[in-house]
Amino acid sequence: MDNSEIIIFDLLVVGLAEFFRPDTQYQLPKYPYPDFLQRASNTLALKMTTFFYPRTLEGLLALLEKPLQTWYPLVIPKEFDSEYGLIYDRALSEEASQYFYEQLIKRGQLPEFASVKVQQIALENFQFLRLLDKLQQANEQDAERSQREYVLLRQFLITNPYTTLGQLRNTFSQTRYISIDDVGDLYEDCKENESYWCCDHCGPLIKKHGHLRGIKPSVCNDHRKNLSYVRRISEKQGLRRLKFGIHWRVCLPGIPEIRLFHALEKLHKQQPEYLCEVQLWPGIDRYDLGLQFGDGSVWAVDIKDYRNPYDLALQLKPIFGEGDLRYDESFYVIPNHRLHQRQDYIEILREEATGLPKSTHLFSDTAFEERVRAKIMHLRDLRKNKVPAIREYLGSA
Template sequence: MVKLDIPALEQISAGLIQVAQRRGQLYPYPQNLQLGYDKVVLSFLLGEEPERAPSSLPDFYQQWCEKPFSEWNVEVDAEIDVENTLLFFGEPTEITIELAEAFGGSVFSQEQSRVASTLLQRCQSHSQGVQLYTKFRRFIIEHPVLTEQEFVEAKGLFGLGVGLADLLEECYELAPSCHQWQGNFYACPYCHALTSVAYEQVIANPDCNRCPSGRRLKRKVKLDPSILKLRRGIERFWFYPGRAEVRLYERFVELGLEVELYPSCDCYDLRVTFPDGEVWAIDLKDYSNPYLLVKRLGDEPIPSNPTWDLGYIVIPNERKRDRPAYLKELKSRWRWQNIKPMFDDAVFALAKKKLSPQTAESPQISDRERKVKHERN
């Protein structure tokens, strides 16, 4: 069988994301997409199966990239799930974004990096910079869509005396009409982001790890006719991982722990301090492919400052559903001795277990009481 290596898929993915940034305008062909396509055709020629190769680049883009690799009649690396597709009704899938990142970054990651860099610079020069940084990030996580009036109010909130109103404009865009169904926009009932539309029905968002991509949504939330949505790079790298970050933050707070969200302007995601003084550093990574995640982590997955005693790379629990062997595969390539990988429910259970001997010696505080106390603060 014809073999297709990961570098070829990475280059194709980088090109597909460039097309997505141009709202699906294929021509002129992005160089990476053209070169990646050429590698696919060459693979079939070298495998003496030229008749099986895609007939043209438009055919490759419109037909092949929407099909799982298992239907390409090629052999891909064992690290790649053969049921993955590169496009989902014209939109790059999670694996496509991750492959593009491995290739050297995508326009999506560049988009969020540009906003993140500006946000960090401005917050560092502000007297309440750390709090302001966290407030801005949480706003993005909690507002995947906004009405025009809500957007105006948000610009006021982050405007005078704060100087971040223009950054909101870089995070949001008007919702494209292709997301409308029967003249209306709808939100996913799970992640609350704008839904996709295909085959005259509202379907699950391809990036929402709560429900399978392409499944028709029986439950959906009708939205205002004129709304703004997060730009794709902000949505992929801030919103979706951020939901799990905030969820874990709130669970730790309910345990009565001292928790910092995005300490020192996002050196890592959570800094958890226990009553005995032990500090955990937690960085959440929401990758669909564990092997590509390992490649992305670099030499220092969690910065040493702010200081910590135990470090954890945490994966959203939902990833187990789509890839039951996720953690086993991740550990097979793990090379960091001072940091452990685990799912978010496991790290929470570990924290709860560590607390249990201490809480047994002191008056018990119910989860409800902790939540009320947190809300008051």
């Protein structure tokens, strides 16, 4: 693959990520273009002799919104789905955000030319990884406490995308491995006299042209203010909001994890002899949920929320299960909304995820809950019917 062409692509994504940073109210600058767009557009112009090349910034932004496969003249990295554009609704598109966070930042592949501001976004993201690393190290000598603190931290970030210093103090004053400042650094100050909104399905919302917009439209894209899951955050002094990268990488994927956890906890409370324990993120996030049943069997569950089943299939591998994390069956669980978007989602996944062992099952979250219920019923019937079943058998014989 031509590396210099990939650099141009990365330059565009990084530049647009800065240009459309959600916390800055950008103003369309007059000509000349911002520096990165100038550089990228010069190269594109050279390659686009046969295309109409836009002469204004407005025109260029309109072009960047179109599916790349319809116009982009250079190599597109395979990690970017070219059916999508780089921007959407005057913000970085979901596909471009995914590329920015999952490819460039997470893998530390931020190009050298990235500006100080972009380096800053990357640093913010490493603050969480640094904490995770600290807890994983502590896990070797102090497994129980570090695990407890990890669950506390992660659950807090998912369920409190807005917080205050007072709440941080109340929650993290007794923790040994995590300081109040560590967690505080994952948030940024909200502006005074500004109203803030949150969606129960996708977290903090951004105001755009008088509308509320979610962080990832493919997860959730209806944010009319009168909907029950769209909430206005009451004004508080010193209100803080999760930083964008933490929202994207920790809070958003955590929402279906916590939802399934609560549903299973409810089953556990109803039938503690059969579903004995539901553990969140065992082994500091080796997998998402560990279920222990009355017959001693253990299930390991990972929840994966990807728009595209082909992309997800590439990520699926056997779930880690050594030592204390040993399990009998493992499950990849897909949030229902993905199956509404694409009914053959699970079939595609089953066909494409060829590296998975037979003991790993693929389910939607409702189907998985049903499976757990069926297991509980089975265990209950086994116990209840052991004696009557034999009697019945003998009676009918």
